[in-house]
Amino acid sequence: MHEEIKEAYGFLFEKELLEEISEVGTLKRVKAGETIIEIGDYVTGMPLLIDGAIKILREDDKGDELLLYFLERGDTCAMTLSCCLGQKKSEIRAVAETDTIFVMIPIAKMEEWTSKYKTWRNFVFQAYHARLSEMLDTIDAIAFLNMDQRLMKYLRDRAKIKGEVEIQSTHQQIAYDLHTSRVVISRLLKKLEMEGKISLQRNQIKVIDL
Amino acid sequence: MHEEIKEAYGFLFEKELLEEISEVGTLKRVKAGETIIEIGDYVTGMPLLIDGAIKILREDDKGDELLLYFLERGDTCAMTLSCCLGQKKSEIRAVAETDTIFVMIPIAKMEEWTSKYKTWRNFVFQAYHARLSEMLDTIDAIAFLNMDQRLMKYLRDRAKIKGEVEIQSTHQQIAYDLHTSRVVISRLLKKLEMEGKISLQRNQIKVIDL
DNA sequence: GTATTGCAGTAACAATGGTTACAGAGCTAC
DNA sequence: GTAGCTCTGTAACCATTGTTACTGCAATAC
Numbered sequence: 001m002h003e004e005i006k007e008a009y010g011f012l013f014e015k016e017l018l019e020e021i022s023e024v025g026t027l028k029r030v031k032a033g034e035t036i037i038e039i040g041d042y043v044t045g046m047p048l049l050i051d052g053a054i055k056i057l058r059e060d061d062k063g064d065e066l067l068l069y070f071l072e073r074g075d076t077c078a079m080t081l082s083c084c085l086g087q088k089k090s091e092i093r094a095v096a097e098t099d100t101i102f103v104m105i106p107i108a109k110m111e112e113w114t115s116k117y118k119t120w121r122n123f124v125f126q127a128y129h130a131r132l133s134e135m136l137d138t139i140d141a142i143a144f145l146n147m148d149q150r151l152m153k154y155l156r157d158r159a160k161i162k163g164e165v166e167i168q169s170t171h172q173q174i175a176y177d178l179h180t181s182r183v184v185i186s187r188l189l190k191k192l193e194m195e196g197k198i199s200l201q202r203n204q205i206k207v208i209d210l
Numbered sequence: 211m212h213e214e215i216k217e218a219y220g221f222l223f224e225k226e227l228l229e230e231i232s233e234v235g236t237l238k239r240v241k242a243g244e245t246i247i248e249i250g251d252y253v254t255g256m257p258l259l260i261d262g263a264i265k266i267l268r269e270d271d272k273g274d275e276l277l278l279y280f281l282e283r284g285d286t287c288a289m290t291l292s293c294c295l296g297q298k299k300s301e302i303r304a305v306a307e308t309d310t311i312f313v314m315i316p317i318a319k320m321e322e323w324t325s326k327y328k329t330w331r332n333f334v335f336q337a338y339h340a341r342l343s344e345m346l347d348t349i350d351a352i353a354f355l356n357m358d359q360r361l362m363k364y365l366r367d368r369a370k371i372k373g374e375v376e377i378q379s380t381h382q383q384i385a386y387d388l389h390t391s392r393v394v395i396s397r398l399l400k401k402l403e404m405e406g407k408i409s410l411q412r413n414q415i416k417v418i419d420l
Numbered sequence: 421g422t423a424t425t426g427c428a429g430t431a432a433c434a435a436t437g438g439t440t441a442c443a444g445a446g447c448t449a450c
Numbered sequence: 451g452t453a454g455c456t457c458t459g460t461a462a463c464c465a466t467t468g469t470t471a472c473t474g475c476a477a478t479a480c
Contacts, residue, residue, distance in 0.1 A: 058346065058349060058350065058353075060350060060353075060354040062354075064354060066349070066353045066354075068349070078338070078342065079342060082335075082338065082339040082342055082343075091343075091346060092346075114331065115325075115328065115331070118325065121324065121325070121331075124335075125292075125334075128288070128292065128338040128342075129292040131342065132288065132289060132292055132338075132341065132342065132345070133292075133301075135342070135345045135346075135349070136268065136301060136302075136345075138349060139268060139276070139278070139345070139348060139349060139352070140268065140270060142349070142352050142353050143268075143270075143276045143352050143389055144270040144272075144274060144276075144389075146466075146467090147466080147467070170426085170427065170428090171427075171428070172426095172427080179353055179354075180467075180468075181467085181468055181469070182427090182428085183429090183430090183467095183468075183469075183470090184466095184467065184468065186427095186428060186429060186430085187429085187430085187467095189428095190428090190429070190430090200428085202426095202427065202428075202475085202476060202477085203427080356436075356437090357436080357437065380456085380457065380458090381457075381458070382456095382457080390437075390438075391437085391438055391439070392457090392458090393437095393438075393439075393440090393459090393460090394436095394437060394438065396457095396458060396459060396460085397437095397459085397460085399458095400458090400459070400460090410458085412445085412446060412447080412456090412457065412458075413456095413457075421480105422479100422480085423478100423479085423480075424477100424478085424479075424480095425476100425477085425478080425479095426475105426476090426477085426478100427474105427475085427476080427477095428473100428474090428475080428476100429472105429473080429474085429475095430471100430472090430473085431470105431471090431472090431473105432469100432470085432471090433468105433469080433470080433471105434467100434468080434469070434470095435466105435467085435468075435469090436465105436466085436467080436468090437464105437465090437466080437467095438463105438464080438465075438466090439462100439463080439464075439465095440461105440462090440463080440464100441460100441461090441462090441463105442459105442460090442461090443458100443459085443460085443461105444457105444458085444459085444460105445456105445457085445458075445459095446455100446456085446457080446458095447454105447455085447456080447457095448453100448454085448455080448456100449452100449453090449454085449455100450451100450452090450453085450454105
């Protein structure tokens with residue numbers, strides 16, 4: 001396990017911290033599509049992403065969803081982190097976007113390291129900063145963009161995360177992420193295809209030029 | 211100055227930290243309506259609110275605005291804080307909602323205190339946590355609520371911040387905050403008045419039962 | 421092969437919110 | 451007083467998004 005952590009975080013943390021992480025962290029592997037944390041769950045630890053991607057979703061009282069952002073290698077979930085400190089329940093749902101590997105750190109340790117290691121402190125601040133930026137980005141999208149532009153941004157983001165131009169997904173799944181209806185997504189995707197920006201197959205969208 | 215800081219932050223920070231704040235901080239007073247920081251400005255310090263309220267706004271490239279949240283006594287702007295660490299330009303605009311007093315802390319000090327004082331560290335984490343929560347709240351509102359409900363929430367929030375049921379504001383100003391048009395706000399306010407939830411005068415809205 | 425299921429395409433319509441245009445009310449300056 | 455300005459109310463219309471309903475295609479099970 002040490003090697004995987006070192007590879008992903010070696011450039012950030014000193015040897016002692018990497019060793020501590022190896023010691024107290026638990027390595028977890030989840031398959032694409034698996035739910036990692038559910039809204040209302042008590043947060044028991046903090047995940048450090050080694051490989052893969054996780055999508056973070058918000059849900060309202062009627063069960064409507066909205067994608068907030070993706071976490072990638074080297075990221076951690078500041079939202080979770082916040083919950084840790086407050087001993088609160090999770091405000092969000094986390095679902096593996098691809099097959100994912102991460103290390104789970106117990107809450108107590110992460111508090112201890114905050115005073116012990118400057119690199120850890122900076123990492124945590126950096127994580128908060130990154131999450132705030134992503135949230136701003138999300139707000140910009142839902143406040144200032146029309147659905148067609150939001151959809152284009154969404155497709156670009158997903159293609160980038162996966163590192164491929166093909167996106168495996170049904171229109172309904174996209175509709176959930178963008179908090180709209182399947183019909184709207186089908187309509188807009190067809191329009192994008194007409195414009196030569198994507199090509200459509202069953203369960204797959206190929207990004208050509210977005 | 212020491213007294214004002216002690217009154218607002220005495221329950222959080224130890225004597226030495228309060229003294230350091232008094233020493234290096236600059237007390238600022240701004241009138242309601244004044245802009246405290248503009249998008250693109252370099253961030254030179256971090257504000258600790260002593261009294262009053264500040265509203266934080268986001269703007270898109272076309273100049274359209276959106277209210278993100280309010281800061282009150284005891285709050286600090288985590289967004290600013292983020293910018294400090296990254297030496298970046300401000301992503302947001304801050305405008306005094308009421309007459310406001312705050313202490314400006316130089317960046318260097320706030321980094322130093324992060325390792326020196328546990329109480330300061332907790333305060334900073336707490337600030338990040340609070341801002342993330344507010345952002346989630348804002349996202350919920352724009353993603354899941356209709357304009358009439360967003361308007362009601364907005365009026366409730368403003369009445370609470372000011373501690374009065376009368377809100378001094380034109381319909382146009384409200385429209386800017388909610389990123390919509392004056393006509394829409396007038397229409398909805400009239401509907402709320404019909405329902406007996408508010409009463410309307412020129413430049414003033416009185417909250418009756420929201 | 422056929423039946424079943426899930427997915428995508430499309431039309432018609434409804435609801436919400438945004439835009440334009442204009443009238444009138446209230447305040448201020450003179 | 452009245453001239454000029456800002457703010458509010460309202461109607462009519464448009465654009466975008468959401469909803470309902472139905473069709474046909476592709477994959478899978480049998």
